[in-house]
Amino acid sequence: MEQLLLLNEGMAIGVAFLFACLVSYFAIPVIIRAAEKKHLFDHPDHDRKLHSEAIPTLGGIAIFFSFLLTFALSPLSAGMEGFSYLVAALLILFFVGLKDDLVVLSARKKLIAQLSAAALVIFGGDILISNFYGVFGLAEIPYWAAVPVTFFTIIVVINAVNLIDGIDGLAGGIGTIASLLFGIVFWYTGHLPMAVFSFCLSGALAGFLYHNFSPASIFMGDTGSMILGFLLSIQAIEFIGLSGEPGFAAIFGNASPILPAAILGFPLYDTLRVVLRRVRRKNSIFQPGQDHVHHELLRMGFSHKNASLLLYAKSISLVAVTGLLALLGMNVNLLLGSVVFASLFVFPTNGLKRRVISMMFGFDWLAYRSEKWGIEFDHNNTTDLTVAKEEADIETEPVSEQEEIEEIDRIAV
Known part of the structure; x- marks a missing residue:
């Protein structure tokens, strides 16, 4: 009976993934035709934008629509607390991102939108990091500390994903991999609303990635990257609480705060690397430039396709190593150290x-x-x-x- 229930749940999640993928896949050509008709293109500037042709940047519309439609239609989503607040947060990010893709907004205005979206899910949906499970010797933390930590996490992940959206297929592929990994663990531990959440997002990204992989015919733009980063941050925060679940703890112990850092290791590492470089050069950290990991690979002679595939493989290997060490029962702080060391080994390190x-x-x-x-x-x-x-x-x-x-x-x- 239990196996039959698991099979039915798996089928429901699989259908959600496939439906989201198809909606996104068929929505993209419609968006491209509309962009061509209205001349809504991203033009190359040979500074930060490396493409050689004018390409639409409205792919985030398809990601937003396919995820939200599929998740709302899935009966498994009914168990998610604060769903209405999630929708409100997504709408804020969608319209702010869309305006930025069309007319360009200041970093301050985008940050206000991100903080507003974070506040909605924190206070309305009770999305909160309230336990470190031994990281830095901390266990449960008070509410007054949990709120700023959660705000910080959401804002960092949103902007980390935005920063890696620089070459064909990179942000979409990394997001697909991360969301699938989160979803598998949520499904295994019985967190079905979050499992379907993850698989709806990965399906929406997979449909988009077909059109975005090199040579790209559309980009996700800030609309897509902000929504993607926001949804990945929610998955990461919910994942952190899994060490309190017997099914998860029996396999990975207290590793739930560390595994999300490995799953999102590449965007987090790239962001930290860029910030340190720009601070060292006394440049604004908000100044665009070609100092990201993917730019390094392009300068080595990698194509957009091969650079993205290599970074997919590096990201998966980082998660595999971290997961294996967690299975072996490594102390949670040593595990965190191993993630940092592995990241330094796998990714470029400024010489x-x-x-x-x-x-x-x-x-x-x-x-x-x-x-x-x-x-x-x-x-x-x-x-x-x-x-x-x-x-x-x-x-x-x-x-x-x-x-x-x-x-x-x-x-x-």
Whole structure:
């Protein structure tokens, strides 16, 4: 009887995933035609935007519509507390994101919208981080501390996802993987409303990703990235409470606060990396630039497709390693340390790894890269190539993506 119930629940979740995928898949061509008719395109600027053609940025409309429609129609969603507040929060982010995609809004206005959406689900839906389960020696935390911690988490995840939306298929693919992983664990532990929540989002993203994967015919824009980051943050917060569930604790112990950090490891790592770089250069952290991990991969010669696939694989490997260590019963603080160490090992580190290798083994990493990729480097200056370009402050005529990369290389040497 229990197995039959599990099968029925699985079928309901599978149907929700498929329906969301189909709605998103068929909605995108309609949006593209409307964008073409009204000339609503994102034009390349050869600075932050790396595409070579004008492309619509309204894919977030399809993600929003397919997720909300599918989740609202699923009978399993009835058990979610504060559903009306979730809808209100999504509507705020949708319209603010849409306006930003069309006419561009200031960072302050977008932050106000994000804080408003967070407040709705925190106070109306009781989405709250109230227990650290041993991380930093903390267990339950008082309400006055839980509220700002939850606000901070939601805002960071929203903007982390927004920052990785820089090449074809990256944000959509990372979001699909993360949401599927969250959904599988929610389903296994019997949190069916959150399970269908996760699978509706991953289905909506999968349908969108068909059109967004390189070569992309549409982008998700700020509408999509803010909604995606917001929905992923809700899943992460709900996931953190799973260590209080016997079914989860029997397998992973108190690892529920750490596994979301691994699942969202790439966007969180990239955000921290960019912030540190810009603070070090005394630049505004809100200033756009080509200093993200995916830009590094493009400069190494990866295509949009291969860079996205590589980052998918790195993200999955980070989760796999963390999950394995949690299964082996590693202490929760050591587990957090392993996530940080693994992230430093897997993702670019502003030259830290090559300096360590040079000090330990006397290996000239810059010379190796020069030989491998045919690029000359100044051995006394390991500054990122983008920084070299920014410091040169050169105005160039619009060129192709490959010519832009070659120009950056020329300036760096």
